[in-house]
Amino acid sequence: MNIYWDKKKKRWTHLKTDRKLYWGKEEKKIASIANIESDLSFPVIVKKNKIGPLVGILATYHEKKQFTGNIKLFLTLQKQLASKGGILFIFTLRGVRKSYITGYIFNLRTSKWVKSTFPLPDIVYNRLCKREEESSPLFQELTSLLKNKEIPFFNPHFFNKQKVLSHLQKDPVIRRHIPHTIPFSNRQHLQYLYYKFSKVYIKPVEGSKGKGIFTLTFSKTCITLQTQNSSHKFFSVTSCWQAVEKLLKNKKYIAQEAIKLNTHYNNKYDLRIHAHRSKTLWKITGIGVRVANTNKITTHVPQGGKIATIAELDTELQYDQVNTITNRVGHMLEEQFGLLGEFSMDVGISNTGHYYIFEVNSKPMLFDEPEIELDRTRKLVSTCYELSSFNQETHG
Template sequence: MKHEIIEMTPLQHAPRSTWCEMSEKLRQRLHLPKNLTSLKIGCGMHTVTCTIVFIKEDHFGLSLSEDVLNKLCLPIHSLSLQGTLKNNQQLQLGPVIGLLTEVKTTEDGVRFGSIHEFCKELAAYCMNKGVFFYIFSLTTYNNQQIEGYYLHESEWKKSIVPYPNVVHNRISSRKRERSKEFLQVISDIIENNVPYFNERFLNKWEVHQILSESEHLKPYLPMSQLYESKSSLEYMLTVNKDIFIKPINGSQGRRIFRVKEKDDQTYLLDFTTFSGEINTEFTNLQKLYSALSPRLKKGRFLLQETIQLNKYQNRTLDFRFLCHKKDFHQWKVTSAVARVSEDNQFVANLARGGQIYPIKSVLSELYGKDESRHLRKMLAELSLEIVNTVSLHAGGEFGEFGIDLGLDPKGHPWIIEVNTKPSKLENDQKSERVRPSARSIINYCLFLSQLNGQ
């Protein structure tokens, strides 16, 4: 079905409550008969039948009475939306995309956490494509009537919004994603046959198990096992003299320990974000375990061998490949960057003070121009193989992954982490540029919206 971008305006004084006026040019493009007196209009899951008249205007214009706009849950001001004639009898506006995340109101306005600036890019791209985009939360959702925030004249406006044709899940809290409120919202969305992604957080152990089933990916996985007791810690330190201890549900490099066994059988401990006094050197394993044990009871942890990865300017280095789904079968690499840690940090996460560098220049400096080209291609192919494997076996619908990879001095790649909801940096371009990841997310939303007839 072809669509047109329709310039929509509210009618202040309509002869009837359910009234619309359509330009002759739009009527011709939609192939509507001249003698048509009523038209069914839909937006999201809402429909209204209204009286229609055609006016001689040379643009794709549609003016709707306030009553019609209210019944379609659209704002009472001018906007541009795609319009498609369905089954030669209903004008469908939209599609409507809803992004589910946490919403916080402050004195300066509304905030959407770490993805606030990214949401502006999503909204800007949707405006250009004639798509109605809004943000909603677990508290603003109601199966009968949703309150959401849409961008209008560079400000987020709160309003009743149409039920979405597709939902992008960006809830940032694992705890909130397990709440009754979240499960109720998702249950409603499924019951209404609305597609949604990214399904849920995946924990590190779950991802490791999926990837370790692939014979091709095994060589790129560090040795890992669940922390269950002192004996599991002792075993890992016997096999590997240098290990990471990571929370399986952790993110942004938080709450990670690193333990090294020295030649004199003392243990060195380093960590990212823990409050309270904790020693950094222990004369035996029992003393190390006694210090770690209370902290390892706060959730489940993964024990993982430390791979001696190549560094950049004597700092920890890894590579973030952002991958997006194009359709049900194809993924693409949308962007790739090198991440370099802050001095004396053993993780390169930006939340821990890391910095972004161009991947091409970093690899060229470390491995030479010709080898760097080969490595970039190899890392991209490995990222795609990882996302294909995880999305196939994890269950649920995923449309975006952030893949963190490292390289050892010989150029052998290692899988560090797989993120289902990768962090979004503020756009440092200070321009109206919409980055490829924002375009890819919306394009996948548009693909999914076709599933329920939009």
């Protein structure tokens, strides 16, 4: 059956006058009428007089486009949910009220986003683009509302690299898979690194896509500082620190031991692992390979990295080990940072065959591999059903 959005009267309706329909966490009633004037219809499946799950995606406000973010992901999730009878809408922090939310739903017939009002959803997926939004009063009000209404809110915030790696090191198994990592903010840290390591990566604690990363390579005669686009030599810790301090720009950074990685045609590579929840376990959705370009310091595609496949590698992947690491990481993350539906990891394989976790991301971007991205969205839909207590196998 269909439900309809009446733009004039600003209400949702349905044609089954002999049947009561409810939706959202608070099971709000949908008005039934004899004649529908609206042409904005949305397919649903009814189970025990309720439709859903009603899934809200929290996105970043945009002055001209109303909202912004990973639109391709939003559309794919909407279509997959609709095919199972679920409903997805996008909203921003500005649209939240105590008993309803103003948001946007995509109409497949017109291929346009329609502004509508919705009851409080069964579940919310956080896809905010900007970290500062998660420290705003509006965000705090939303999280408080969701907690009071017992509405699941997954991937509740961005990860802080330092806090994530520090927490993961509490697990005795995972600890062996994390490179030596310390805060990096002063000359004393640089002095320590100079005597301890031959090479380190300096990374912004709240960075992404390889932005802001640079390396320091130490020898007896000099320190080489390499950014994504340039290289400079310094002949004392003091002179090096003067240059490094300008790059830090008063932001928080970590220093991470550089691991001698396996190579693909003489260029280092690492793995992009996407993981999803499956009831009480964390499983791998897919694994992509990213190969650094010649003379580039990271494998990120926006920084010149190339895409490869596991089949192209000379190394045979140890799937049992990777699965174990992924499951333990998922449980450790939820223990410290709250409910998750997905995460991704950047994992390297050393030239001795050891696996190292470089970073963990709470809001994975689109995977360049279509098969991984498609499976990812399917797993996210399953998560929405699971966490909202809808059973997608019997729904309908």
